[in-house]
Amino acid sequence: MLRFVARRLAFAVVSVAAVVLVTFLLVHAAPGAPMLGTPETIASPEVVARQRALFGLDRPLPEQLLRYAVNLARGRLGESFVLHRPVADVLAEAVPNTLLLGGTALLASLLLGLAAAAAQAARHHTRTDTVLGVVTLVFYSVPVFWLGLVLLLVFGEHLHWLPVAGMTSAAIHDRLPPLGRALDVARHLVLPAASLALVQAAAFARFQRAALLETLAAAHIRSARARGLPERAILLRHALRGALAPTITLAGLSVPYFLAGSVLIESIFGWPGLGRVTYDAIFARDYNVITAAALVAGVLVALGNLAADVAVAVADPRIRVDR
C-alpha cells in the first residue's frame, strides 16, 4: 500500500506541475491584461506601465516563467496585483472555506445518494423506485447555478428560513458564543452546500443503484438469502459494501465538480472561498492568484483521487493496490 501511495503521489506532483505550467502559459496568452483598472475607474497608462514594471510583467515571458518557477520552488506564490497581498495569504483565508463547503456538500451528497440508491434497490420496480428515479434524474439534469438561485429565492428571500448570502450573520456573529458562531456558520452553509450536494447526490444515487442491483443478483447474496438472513442486513451489510467501489471512485472524481461548482455557488451565495477568489482573479487578470488557485485545485484533485483509490482498496478487499 505504501509503495502504491508513493507512486501515486509522485504522479500527482508531475500532474500538478503540468497544471501550473499550462495555467501560467494560458493566462499570459489570454487576451486582456491586468491592472487596467475597473469598469468604473480606468487606470491611466502611466500608472499601468509602472505597475507592470513593478511586477515584472514588462519582462519577456520565458523570464517571467523562470522567475515564477524559482519562486514557486522556494514556496513563494507571489503577490496579488489587485489585493496587494501575498497570494499565499489570500488562499490561506479562502481554501478552508471552500473545503468546508465542498466537504459538507460531498458528505451530504454521499449520504443522500446512498440512501436514495438503497431505497430504490430495496424496492426495485416499485413506485418508490420510479419516483426516486425521476427525482434523481431531474436533479442530475439541473445546472448547479440555477438550483442555487432557486433555493436562494425560495428559502432565503421568500420564506426567510435560511440566510440568503454570506458565511456569517454580519450584525451578530461576533457577539455570539462559540457554539452560536458554529451554528451561525452551519445555517449559512445549508443553501450553498445543498445546491452542490443535490446535483451530485443524484449522480451518486444513479450509479449506486445500478451497482447495488448488480450485486444483489450475485451468488453470495443468493447464498445469504438462502441462509435466511434478513433482507435489510443483506442490503446494508453485504450488498452495499460490495457495491461501494464505483461510488467511492466517483466521489474521488467529483472533486473537480465541487471545485468548479464552487466558483458559481460561492459567487451566488457570497461564500468567501477559493471559487470566488479565482472568479475575481480571472476577470482582473490577476495572474499570480489564478496560477496559484490552479495549483491548489490540482493538489486537491490529486489528493481526492488518491483518497478514493485508498478507500476503494479498504472497502473492497478483492482489489490489490501494490502491483
Place this chain on the structure above:
Amino acid sequence: MRLLPAVFAAAAIAASCERCAAPPGAAGGTMVIAATGDADVLLPPVTSLTTGINVSDLLFCRLAELKLGLNTIDDSGFRPVLARSWEHPDSLTIVFRLDPRARWQDGAPVTAADVAYTFRVYRDPAVNAPLAPFLAAIDTVTAADSLTAVFRFRRWYPEQLYDATYHMRILPRHLLDTIPAARLATAPFARAPVGDGPYRFVSWRTGAEITLAGDTAFFLGRPGLDRLIWRIVPELPSAVSQLLAGEADAMEVIPARGQLERVQQARNVRLVPYASPFYGAIVFNLRRPPFADREVRRAVAMAVDRQTVVRSVFGPFADVAAGAVSPMQWIWSDSIRQLPFDTAAAARMLDQRGWRRTAGGARGRAGTPLRFTLLVPTSSQWRQQAAVIVQDEMRRLGVELHIEPVEFTVMERRTTSGDFDAALVSRTTDPSPASVLQWWSPGAGANIGGFADSAFQALTATALRARTRAEAAPRWRRVLERLNDEAPAVFLVSPRNEAAIGTRFADVTIRPDSWLATVTEWRVAGDRGAAGR
C-alpha cells in the same frame, strides 16, 4: 426527515434575531451595506476598488469637503473638516489652519507635518497613486507650524482649492513614515488602518465582510450610526435578495432595470435617487476609417435614436446624455446643443461623402462596404442591449455594424492600444468640469479615440480660466457643444443612480460623487439622540 422542520424553525428564529439586531428607535444601530465587490486595500493613495474607496473615505478625512452642490470653483462650495479655515495670501498659495481638536484614532494629533507627508506619498512614483496626476499643479506642501500647512502652486487657476483638498485624504505620518513607499500598499496598516475619520476600523474578513465602528471621540461629533458593515456578495441578484430578505440595509446603486423593479416592490427598502457620475457613449476611433471622416461620424450619430435606446434599455431609470458630462457635474444642463436625431439628413450626409446604397441596401464606396465593429464588454448587460438597438438603426441607414462582445480587460486592452473601430464605454467623471480633459484632450491616455481639435482646446483653455461659476458655466457649455458637433462619440445615456436604503433609516441625503459622504448624519428612524451631538 423529522429533524428538518426543527432545523428550519431554529434557523428562522436565528434569522429573525439578526433582523432585530438594531431595532428602530434604538440609539446608534447597525447598517449592513450590500456590496458586489470586496476592497483591495484601505489606504487612500492606492485604493482603487469601489468598496475600498467607500470604506477608506470614512476612515480618513480631507482638509475640506465639497458641499452637496459640488461647486468646485468657489471657496463657498467647501466646508471645513481637518482644516478649520484657509486663506489665499497670493494667487499661488493656499494656507490651511488645521483644527486643533483633530486626532488620529491612536490619540496623536493631526498636524501639518501629516499633510506635507501625505502630499509626498501621493506624488511618490514608488507609491504609484492613481490620483497623482491631479496633483501636478501643486509645487510644494510644507508645514509652517504644527497646525499650518502651506500649499504652493505652479500656476494660478480657479480650482486650486479643489485640487488641494479633493484628491488627498490625510495620512498619519507617525505610523507610516518608517515604511518604504513601495511597500505601503502591502503593509499591515493598509488592511487595518488607523484613521482620523468618523469611523474606526474594526475587522475585515476577506471576501466576506468589512466592519467599521463609529468613533465616539470624533472631533466633529459622533456619527449617527454605531456600526457599518459591508457584506460582500458578487452577484447582483443575490445582493438584492439580501436587501429584500432584510439581511442588508443599503446598496450604493442598483444598476439593472430588473433589479430596480424588484426593489421598488419591497416594503423594507426604498430607492433614493441621486445624480449619476457616469455617462455611456459609443466612442469612435478617429485614427482609422470610416470614423476619421467627421461627416461619417456625425451621420452615424444623427442616425441613432438615443431616446429609444434609453427608454428600451433603462425604462424610466436613465436620461439621454447631454454630452461628455454627467448629471452630477454642475456644468450639466439638458439644454446643451446636440446633433439632432435625423435619419434623412444622416443619409444625405453619407451620400455626399460617396457612401451610397448598393443594390442590397448596404452602403459602400469604391467597392468598400461601410461597416464597423462595436466592442461591448460582456460584463455590461445594458451595453449589450443598447448595441443591438443601435445595430438595427445602422442597418436601416445602410451601415453594417458588427457587435463584438469581449471581456472588460480585453476591451480596455484593445481600446487603449487603438485596436478598434468603435467601443461602447461607460465614463466616470469627477465633480470638476475639467474631467472632460481626462477623456477628450489630445495626449490624455484615456482619449482612446484620438480626438484632437484645436477649437476644442482653445475653448477648454478659456473655460479653465473662468474665475467664478457664473463665468465658467457658459464657457464649459461651449466646450461640450463643440464636442457634440465634432461627434468623436455618440453620447448615449446618463443612468440615474438609485441607491437602496432601508426604510428604518432617516435623514438620508446622498452626495452624488461619494454616496456615503453624509452617512454621519444618517440615523435609525426615531433616534433623534445623535442630532445634538
